[in-house]
Amino acid sequence: WDPRRGSRAELAAARLGEPAWKAHPLRERAKKLGEGILVVRFEMPFDVRCSGCGNRIAKGVRFNAEKKCVGKYLSTKVWSFRMMCAAEDGTSRTDRTRNAHYIEVRTDPKAADYVVAEGAVRVGDLDKLPGAKVPSAEELGVEELADPKDRERRVADPFYGLEHAPAARRSVERARAERVSALEDARASALLGDFG
Numbered sequence: 475w476d477p478r479r480g481s482r483a484e485l486a487a488a489r490l491g492e493p494a495w496k497a498h499p500l501r502e503r504a505k506k507l508g509e510g511i512l513v514v515r516f517e518m519p520f521d522v523r524c525s526g527c528g529n530r531i532a533k534g535v536r537f538n539a540e541k542k543c544v545g546k547y548l549s550t551k552v553w554s555f556r557m558m559c560a561a562e563d564g565t566s567r568t569d570r571t572r573n574a575h576y577i578e579v580r581t582d583p584k585a586a587d588y589v590v591a592e593g594a595v596r597v598g599d600l601d602k603l604p605g606a607k608v609p610s611a612e613e614l615g616v617e618e619l620a621d622p623k624d625r626e627r628r629v630a631d632p633f634y635g636l637e638h639a640p641a642a643r644r645s646v647e648r649a650r651a652e653r654v655s656a657l658e659d660a661r662a663s664a665l666l667g668d669f670g
Contacts (some may be wrong), residue, residue: 476539479625493606493663495661506540509542509586510542510543511541511542512540512542513538513539513540513541513543514538514541514555515536515537515538515539516536516537516538516539516555516557516579517531517534517536517537518531518533518534518535518536518537519533519534519579519588520533520588520593520596520597520598521533521597522564522577522590522595522596522597523594523595523597524559524560524577524593524594525575525592525593525594525595526575526593527559527575529559529661530597531560531577531594533557536559536618537555537557537560538557539555539579540554540555540556540557541553541554541555542548542556546581546583546652547584548583550580550583551581552580552582552583553580553581554578554579554580555578555579555580556576556577556578557576557577557578557579558574558576559574559575559576559577559579559594560573575593575595576592577590577592577594578590578592578593579591579594580590612631635640
């Protein structure tokens with residue numbers, strides 16, 4: 475073995491007739507290294523909805539993604555992460571072998587964020603998904619503010635938002651306070667019973 479001709483792993487792979495990537499320390503992740511693509515573990519930075527199958531992919535779901543440099547912003551590289559949609563619901567539209575959906579997410583150094591380049595739509599941008607219906611506030615389980623002036627005032631003045639909280643929230647807080655006082659009374663009577 476001569477170190478000027480390559481590593482011992484490369485020499486062993488060449489003797490056995492195996493591909494060069496099998497000698498690389500990263501093994502299968504380095505298959506496309508000659509094309510500038512490295513397979514990395516990527517965690518979805520936000521909730522998205524797949525354009526191919528329509529399934530939602532939550533923030534934090536991990537994928538094996540192909541990472542490659544697709545450009546530069548000033549002196550910072552713009553990275554592309556291309557992954558296969560992993561949402562499966564047992565139907566043919568989510569079958570990976572017959573109907574694979576790819577999602578591509580890129581870094582955006584200018585905004586210090588990620589952008590979805592293709593294959594999905596950010597959940598906040600649902601109106602851009604073709605044929606998708608934007609869920610109502612009731613379906614999402616949030617309070618609906620019909621009056622835009624009221625919405626602006628709640629954003630500008632947090633105390634106004636607290637003072638005009640919905641009755642449901644106030645009733646939950648009242649029930650919680652009653653339960654806490656009942657627990658405190660029970661604890662006090664238990665302590666008196668032991669030592670009184």
